[in-house]
Amino acid sequence: MASTFGLTLQDWQHRYRQDPQCIHSLLAAHLDAIDPQDNAWLYLATPAQLQAQTEPLLEHYLRDPQSLPLFGVPFAVKDNIDVAGWPTTAGCPALTYTAQADAFVVAKLKAAGAVVIGKTNLDQYATGLVGTRSPYGAVPNTFNPDYVSGGSSSGSASVLARGLAGFSLGTDTAGSGRVPAGFNNIVGLKPTKGWLSASGLVPACRLNDTISVFALTVEDAFTVATLAGGYDATDAYSRNDPHTAPAGFKALPDFAIPAAPEFFGDKQAEAAWRKALEQLQAGGATLHPIDFTPFSQLAEQLYYGPWVAERTAAVGGMIHRPEEMDPVVYGIVSNGLKYSAVDAYQAEYLRAELARQIGQTLSGFDALVVPTSPTIHTLEEMKQEPVNYNSQFGTYTNFTNLADLSALALPGPFRDDGLPAGITLIAPAWHDRALAGFGITWQQQLALPAGATGKPLKTPSAPLPASAGHVRVAVVGAHLTGMPLNFQLTTRNAVLVEETQTAASYRLFALIDGPVKKPGLLRDENGAAITVELWDIPLARFGEFVAEIPAPLGIGSLTLADGRTVKGFICEPAVLSQAPEITEFGGWRHWLASQENK
Incomplete structure (x- = not known):
């Protein structure tokens, strides 16, 4: 049987389409091939637990394959997230309990057909960006075992990078879903807070925790x-x-970058960052250096101020049992005891002020791009400076959840010593889809190997599917790119998708009365194909857009040349009897050009 290590979702789906019945034997062989002594895993499924998951899936899949998009895909779960009937430790043996139910996200993924293969190591109580603060041992870097893997989601990143799972779940409070991605050449999606439920998660900081996703591809x-x-x-x-965020970035995005990035003397990290900037510019992005001060100030608040008291609250009574906690973790968490309620309120006021400044700064750009981490250290070096070096790793991550931003960690050009050095794109809340759209293009552009598998990265099977949170609208005249009313789309975060044509069953007329010339489109089986632009407008802004459309125009459903149906401009037939027909020109721009030549 061919190896199942390093398979993407597309690969798993292909195998099961060929033979759905192989799910039991395929996953059993996959589990058997995993080294049980690998300390990236804290718990592996037993054969019985595996079978209990796969048995009900097959019948369901044979009846309705489309209802199980993750059918038979093995995934790993960070061990601060509950899996029913399995132990949860949060990296603290004294905490260990058997989960009575799946975490909300685990239940949803199981319902989509995915199969939990094991639970993974982590920095205790998800406190750390290093992957060394675990009583179960430090998880080494997948490219050089002398170096850290990054944390706290160290195990989930490690097993994913080596292809031992189709995807894995981590968590991210201060960067735990991004730093390990950067150190292991994989994708780390830190969703908008609240998009993925935290039910069934042992909290680190409930106000800032997000369950995150590791994968080999952005798709x-x-x-x-x-x-x-x-x-x-x-x-x-x-x-x-x-549903107010854009579906994607502009074709040629504008990215903010730190004006004077800090690398703590790591010349190789700095050189890799400069290579990444060159690649961004080669892909058409314009880079805008910005003052990073408010970002840095907010980042410092997470551990060096009253916000650390939320971690103290999260560990509960364990704070009185220091002998059962990692000493570095205890030292950090116990600091929260020295702050008062007044201190906490003042810290929240400062957070809000800095977050507002950050939001205003980012409003002029598609996203902020930063190094995922400014440096990396060996396991031995971490023993000498466990807190200071950890803090360095969070330079470009700690502020993100405090400012309610979404983020996507991406593989980037490697360092000269062969270690990964990723980049992270950061945008306002709910811009996750826009980040993903760019991330797919970025991975295609760099064509790096997948994780630590050495395998070439596969081209995505298709662009991201149409979004339920956006309305695809065909515009035919004054709303086209560069036309007088195009601002009614762009000011509502609408994004241009493509230029295409309608089916050959429309007639076009020129409505030349009024302040703005515009066309009228009429369905007629004796018509022709008319050029249109397709725009994705956020669902919540669609009503505003329609409200501005004056009679005799309106919005209906248009059929495109390839058979797709989208929303688009239509016109009341009664007014067209007095309007010149311009169907023969095939589109509004061509007719306007003909008028200029007269």
């Missing part, structure tokens, strides 16, 4: 997050997507 990470996400009434911090 896989976003697919998993979409299936795992959704409102959960049992999680007080879950929230609904307001």
